[in-house]
Amino acid sequence: VALLTRNMQFLADRDDDPGYPKHGGHIKFFHTPNVAQTLIGVEVLGYGQLRSLGRYPIHLHMNQNVIGTKISYNTVRDSNQRCYVVHDTHNATFEYNVAFNTSGHCFVVEDGGEEDNVFYRNLGACTKAVADNELVSITESDHQASTFWTSAPKNIFRENVCAGSADTGFWYEMLEHVRGPSELFYIGVNPSQEPLGIFDGNIVHSNGGDGFKLYPNGH
Numbered sequence: 001v002a003l004l005t006r007n008m009q010f011l012a013d014r015d016d017d018p019g020y021p022k023h024g025g026h027i028k029f030f031h032t033p034n035v036a037q038t039l040i041g042v043e044v045l046g047y048g049q050l051r052s053l054g055r056y057p058i059h060l061h062m063n064q065n066v067i068g069t070k071i072s073y074n075t076v077r078d079s080n081q082r083c084y085v086v087h088d089t090h091n092a093t094f095e096y097n098v099a100f101n102t103s104g105h106c107f108v109v110e111d112g113g114e115e116d117n118v119f120y121r122n123l124g125a126c127t128k129a130v131a132d133n134e135l136v137s138i139t140e141s142d143h144q145a146s147t148f149w150t151s152a153p154k155n156i157f158r159e160n161v162c163a164g165s166a167d168t169g170f171w172y173e174m175l176e177h178v179r180g181p182s183e184l185f186y187i188g189v190n191p192s193q194e195p196l197g198i199f200d201g202n203i204v205h206s207n208g209g210d211g212f213k214l215y216p217n218g219h
Helices: 180-186
Strands: 008-011 027-030 038-039 043-044 058-074 075-077 084-095 098-103 107-108 118-120 123-128 146-150 154-156 162-164 168-172 204-205 212-214
Touching: 084 180, 123 146, 146 162, 162 168, 168 204
Parallel strands: 008 043, 027 058, 038 058, 043 075, 058 084, 075 098, 084 107, 084 118, 098 123, 107 146, 118 154, 123 162, 146 168, 162 204, 168 212
Antiparallel strands: none
């Protein structure tokens, strides 16, 4: 049983331009190092902007250490691009969140240098693939959508549930270098050689492809 609605709702207006029918709003915590952020108990409906880099329903963007940050008891529904995204941010906690009927990778750890983020008792269901011609770039893999997707091994996933993904439940897609805008901060770091964090008590079922995948550079 999952709570798909909340009393407080962020509802996206659609762009007037008919050329961009899947451009909703986006929530971004942006460049706030050493500041504990809190987002609790909201519903985010129709957010995310397809084919727009960095425009996701809930996005922690290049904050570095944010110990004490909690993203909890929220629902993301009917997203146009991804769900909960962590980008060059460490020590954030995502717990008791729900994602339903979303597009592309859902719970995402983005570039490969992120550490010590905790994903605990979150639920993702009905994760849909993005068409090849609607990807943010050719380097992204959202056309093989995974409910939980990480490029960084040193994070914690405990007692999460994912069901009904078009492709994969959990995907560790680790490259041999940190990618994206944060690459310059992690020169010489090879995510595929870093130790795995905790992966314990997670449940995966009813996916179109793999339940759990390490590709490429599996441990």
